[in-house]
Amino acid sequence: MIKSYNMIDLDCANCAREMEEAIGKIDGVKNVSINFLMQKITLEADESIFDNVMKKAVKACRRVEPDCRIEYK
């Protein structure tokens, strides 16, 4: 399953790159891309574990840039 979410207050391009790297290391993530310009994250993972993976991804993003939020639920 591939889903996209908007990101709010993603202010730094290098942070976006670091987030992408961090999320890519999470178990179950097949593909992730963060589009700094569109302020969007696109994540691919199996449907059964998607929510779980997404929660970890949100956490990973927060570790990189605490001010940035993902519009997820």
Place this chain on the structure above:
Amino acid sequence: MNRKQKNMLIRILISLALVILLKVVRIDESLQFYLWLVPYFMIGYDVLWKAIRNIFRGRIFDENFLMSIATVGAIFLKEYTEAAGVMLFYQVGELFQSYAVGKSRRSISQLMDIRPDYANIEKNGEIVRVDPQILNVGDIIIVKPGEKIPVDGVVTEGTSMIDTSALTGESVPRGCKQGTDVISGCVNISGVIKVRVGKMFTESTVSKILDLVENASSKKAKAEDFITKFARYYTPCVVLGALLLAVLPPLFFDGQWLEWLQRALIFLVISCPCALVISIPLSFFGGIGGASKCGILVKGGNYLEALSKTDIIVFDKTGTLTEGTFEVTKICPKNVSKEKLLQIAALAESYSGHPISRSLKNAYKKEIDKNLVKDVREVPGKGINAVIEGKTVLVGNNKLMEDFGINCEGGIKTSGTVVHVAFDNIYTGYIIISDKVKPGTREVIDGLKKSGVRKTVMLTGDVKASGEYTASLLGIDEVYSELLPEDKVSRVEELLAQKLPDRNLVFVGDGVNDAPVLSRADIGIAMGAMGSDAAIEAADIVLMDDSIGKISTAIKISRKTLRIVRQNIFIALFVKAVCLLLGALGLVGMWAAVFADVGVAVIAILNSFRALRTENLTKERS
């Protein structure tokens, strides 16, 4: 500017005023420290706060931390002006950077401002606005002047002019009336029209295009990958360099600890890879955005990059180089007037439904009185034998003429089909019917060659003579004729083997039955794709209308974008390298370091704005 940016601007202005005040007014030495802390905290409190917070999160060596260390260091060295000033400079740069990114983001979304917000439907005699997503195939919607057409469909009532410029970049509006297919994303200009929904919103052209452009940046170009990898190693290396710089000279070469520490701090500030990381994708994004403004959809930065290295261009003939419609292109009468010749031919062919007879009738324009024609007999593969005004008439190819012992003109050079005419057993001339070459094609092909395309090739199912003639007319280097659709793939494979290393083969087709070739080529370009799903799916680059000039526009845009990308990489690396060197030698201070960080980022962003501007690249369009 948004609220966050405005707040920042106010903070910058107040701190700047304080800094100037402190510089101008004479203050007692003992008070200096406390007074300078005011503007310092005023401008830098968020940076300091983020630095502390990030340390607890195990993220050292981010920008905030580096700036904090550097300025706190300056305060301890009693360089108050430098501490406040550098922080101020950093914040100005950051503000400018966020403003510039926001602006480019907005200008790109403006380009893509084709998403319709609502659709009008009639309910109980009243017109109501609904979300286009709930429309079903077969629903009737009403589009008023000035509104966007929300979904693809067919006009059922009314006439109007339609502005397709948002999709095709073409400013001349098109007419529409009952039965015309209309495409979502176009703007209705003059009259109210009713449209029967032909496709669901998510299946409509406008949704497809938006998806495509928004996802384009997920297909990364090589240059982007390079920078991402570079950034991964750059920062740790520079930080290591800073560490060595702080430790080695004082330990082994009798250096001053404080002095070398200061130089190491400069290294730390320069170590941020932001300028690189941001400006490369921004340039590609700008290039893709600028291209879509011209009606050229590029499915990814990688394709834009590849297009700039075009070596061979392979064209499909029908529908790409030619209009794909047959027309009378030449009338050569012998001993009769042109009109007479055309009239005889049109009359004789009046009972036939063949494309050739249709084009003759179209060229004749006047009403055809079928009563004038008698005893029409079709000679298969040769032509027609009829009786007009009591005289025998022959209309057909040279074989027909030979059969009747009539000498006809031979060796005619043409890309089309020759129709000979004999009246009362006397040769009266010939008419050429051909698929018209698109105007300006020769110029486009010449231009492509001048711009560095090594070879142009044409593929066609036409007979050899006509294919070769068209190619020579257009200045195309190689032609493969009498091809079946499946032959095209193998021809393209042969050509792929001939291209220069690190160069690309581009295939241009109309996307109708050349999907396999489009995907086999390095870059597949589909033309005239407005409303054709198959073409949008199969191609890497989609031209919304069928003007051939867009190919050279696309190549120009790709080259310009790549030029900007290279400039940005160069500027950023060069400035950083110079600042690192001079910083290590103690020749430049913290100011230069901040410039090498945010200043360069801003320059690179401003430069990448240029990729968005494509107006001057479309001028030569035919």
